[in-house]
Amino acid sequence: MDDVKFRKFSISKTIILLLVLFLFFISYISKSFQLLLISITSFLLLGFYFKQIKKNFLLILLSISLVLTFIELVLFFMNTQFNFFKKNDFFMKNIKYEKTFLGYQPKYGKHNHLIISNGKTLLNAVYTIGKDGFRVTPKISEKNYTKNINFFGGSDLFGWGLNDDETLPYFLQNNEENWKVKNYAINGYGVQQMLAQIEKNPKILEDINILVTSNGHIHRSSCKIDYTFGTPKYVIDDSNNLKRDGYCGNLFLTKIQLPKIFGSIVNRSEIKKLFDKL
Structure with a gap:
């Protein structure tokens, strides 16, 4: 040549x-x-x-x-349904997350969740997130607390679409002013996050601890939903004991979490979605 x-x-x-x-x-x-x-x-x-x-x-x-x-x-x-003649609705969700040992948590600060459809505001809520990555429940008064209560769960308890003073934990604290309420719920969370938190720090358990879950959370605990990538994974071994088995969607790795972008791409696989339904 x-x-x-x-x-x-x-x-x-x-x-x-x-x-x-x-x-x-x-x-x-x-x-x-x-x-x-x-x-x-x-x-x-x-x-x-x-x-x-x-x-x-x-x-x-x-x-x-x-x-x-x-x-x-x-x-x-x-x-995928394509409709090139349909007018696109405007939608903005200004919520930022970061990777943690629980998979993901909202970043510290205030987040505005806004949905606008055809010029009409359907939702406009503000979430205040503390430095620990969990939602802040506003104080009703400066009274001394006699009991501490924790809430664990998903979007219902987090208050998805609700302002800080509209959530269930807030109303409980408003009703029981001597109770200090902590909201550990985050949208998309399941039982596995609560267990991982307790295993890492048993001292978070207080006088009363409430977990709100449902049948719809089963797919979260079994890693069958795309947003569970990187969240704690548990399996039942041959002796019928529950044990930690790394992270959802983490392939054969059990000690480290793969980057979030890896899960964001792989979880969009149509073949994977098909197998997840089995």
């Missing part, structure tokens, strides 16, 4: 590589598992430009990637 042909060949490889990297970047920004598979398939195609790579092995990987990509795209378009 002369210098001119070699230079053109190198330029073409560089351009293709940049396009592949751009696809990876777009899949990361859009959190699209389908685009990620297309990026991987394109990357494998790039491998045929290199003589050092065994083509038979590469062909096997490419075939698997193409099949998975095809299935993902078919399922995606089957399960």
